[in-house]
Amino acid sequence: MNAAHPTPTDLHPAETHEVFNVSRELANYNLYLQDQALTEAVAREGAAWAHADLAVFGDLIGTAEHLELGALANKNPPELDTHDRFGHRIDQVKFHPAYHALMKTSIEHGLHASPWADPREGAHVARAARFYLHSQVEAGHGCPITMTFASIPSLRTTPALAQWWEPRITSRSYDPRNVVHTHKAGLTIGMAMTEKQGGSDVRANTTQAHPIGVEGPGEAYELVGHKYFVSAPMCDAFLVLAQTPAGLSCFLMPRWRPDGTKNALQVLRLKRKMGNVSNASSETELRGALAWMVGEPGRGVRTIIEMVSMTRFDCMIGSSAGQRAAVAQALHHCSIRSAFGTVLAQQPLMRNVLADLALESEGSLALTMRLARAMDHRDDTHEDLLVRLCTAVGKYWICKRTPQHAYEAMECIGGSGVMEDSPFPRLFRESPVNAIWEGSGNVQCLDVLRAMQKTPAVVQAFFAEVGRAKGGNALLDQWVGALKGEIGKLDELEYRARGLVDRMALALQAALLVQHAPGFVADAFCAARLGQQGAAQYGTLPRGVDCAAIISRATAKV
Incomplete structure (x- = not known):
């Protein structure tokens, strides 16, 4: 070094900054044991x-x-x-x-x-x-x-x-x-x-x-x-x-x-x-x-229809898994990253978003695993009817909700979530696939109507299933009552099919959560999805929701 004339390198060392306040890979953890909703569902549904x-x-x-x-x-x-x-x-x-x-x-x-x-x-x-x-x-x-x-x-x-x-x-x-x-x-x-x-x-x-x-x-x-x-x-x-x-x-x-x-x-x-x-x-x-x-x-369609039913069920599983993967990444990142002096997961608005994403994921999983149990009992009339109707309901709703869920979780990460070395571009590109394959949304809704018209007993099975939660949440009881009225109206049924199937899916998810999930999960889901007409946008949970408890339940402890 020339003391009289120091160079820029002498004044500014090669190490320009310290890397801190960044996330880390979500890896080397047990995907099953760290998913409390899944472990509970496995035990509850018979496995x-x-x-x-x-x-x-x-x-x-x-x-x-x-x-x-x-x-x-x-x-x-x-x-x-x-x-x-x-x-x-x-x-x-x-x-x-x-x-x-x-x-x-x-x-x-x-x-x-x-x-x-x-x-x-x-x-x-x-x-x-x-x-x-x-x-x-x-x-x-x-x-x-x-x-x-x-x-x-x-x-x-x-x-x-x-x-x-x-x-x-x-x-x-x-x-x-x-x-x-x-x-x-x-x-x-x-x-x-x-x-x-x-x-x-x-x-x-x-x-x-x-x-x-x-x-x-x-x-x-x-x-x-x-x-x-x-x-x-x-x-x-x-x-x-x-x-x-x-x-x-x-x-x-x-x-x-x-x-x-x-x-x-x-x-x-x-x-x-x-x-x-x-x-x-x-x-x-x-x-x-x-x-x-x-x-x-x-009889080719009839022969292959059971295969199609099974592949549609796996679309439900796959989209539920995509939701879990996305929210797990978002929760992990936001538990580490700070902004404006506070960890993201402790900031009120981010808590609203994260808790909402976690509710969506748990509702999807609950419906998916309930139908898995129904498949184990096809010799039971009620369970068989549930499979025949609700596979299409669940495939439509869960797969349809996943792209927006993936995007919203990606936004929690910020700009780095858009980078190809992040898992989110792959999750996002994958998110619409199951909604389109094995029959797109309109096909599923028309299948729901076809099942209801061809086998009216599926409607009775549906209301018997959601009726198991009767008295557990006032919003759910009101929702089911209104749904019975909607299903009873035969005018322009095909035109109204999407809205009808939307409400059927939410009724099923809410009924399962009211019966089996912690109160802070079930009450929040009903308040957000039934009390706010489906909550079209994530991060709009009403006041009074225990976001901290929902986030803690869904966060992988690594």
Whole structure:
């Protein structure tokens, strides 16, 4: 240094500032044990026996290393190789190792099949809890997990097929190789229903099924046509809808023929999606693809409807998980970061927002886990009716609420929440997916009306369910009374469907919270959602809400 003439570097050392008052990664914590609403729901809905295993699972997936798998799987999206280097058609989708690690974890822990492989009290509840937890790590890989899980009820309509396929589908062996299904111990199942001209209107499908020999369930056909949206084209087989002389029918189409030759299912390209980036979705053409009929000819929609019901239920789980992931990040950040001299989570207006986000998340979880219990008891008339009606109600409402929830939680973080090295861009891009897939909002509302008109007993089951909370909250009692009047009005019912289903969903959530949640949660939910006509905007909780208690209950203790 020249004492007479010091340089700028001498006057200003390289370290310009101290890093303080910043958040830190939410990692190395037990996702299950730190979610009080979830642990209570698991015990309440019949899966207390799974608590210890769920605690182990929550610890595993909460490690920094496992959480990083989700980020890596989305930074490195799948790629398609239609041919090998010698010119043979292979239609192989290649994934980053992180994606395979996530799939392996899910399948080894039974997220794809445990209620079918080990049916018992609370089996669907325990499986829903695991799916809810792992979806918080990474949502995209849940697509093939869901469809594999949902395929079993449809396949069971044709015992000749189920006898061979079911043991391999329910196996906890993950084998991602692009080889014939007869060479694998574990298989995954995808779905191919949508065509360009129809979308949700699958009866407009033009793909034709031609019998190879004998016609009927379990027999072989060749499919000619296209599918504009094939979910998870790397799966080993797909449930497909195609036309026969009897009408739209369901088929199981393998990726490879049993003799080891490539089936005539040709992947044209992978979809470029704004969310669900880690998962592959594709456009395909069927050029005489081998498939076996599932269910009766002309009853394709009825055959596949149970699969659709299950996938819609998983959309509920996935969106509930997205809400939990978002609010957990917001609560964690705001418990550390200070502004204007006070920790964010202790500032009145931020408390209002955080508590409101936590209420939304707990209401979504309560409804989701209640329907999981109903699925465990489909032999009970009341529970079966609840599944038939309320799966559509819950799928519509929970998935519809998630994008705004994700955005509001992201705003709690501030500018750094918009950065791609934050988890929020991925959460935000994922948030509309479940609302659109497996039937968008209008489709769900129309399904609710269809169920009510076709099976009026579902309405009685609905009011019997919410009636269990009668007397627990005056606002809820008034809400249910008004709802009965609305449902009784038949004029312009389809035009009013969204508003009606909105109110049905809120009644269910409020009734469950009044029965099972702490008073400070249930009373706040009713005051905000029922007393303020649905609280269209987060952060508008009325005075008197115990925000501190709600925030404390929902914050992960790391």
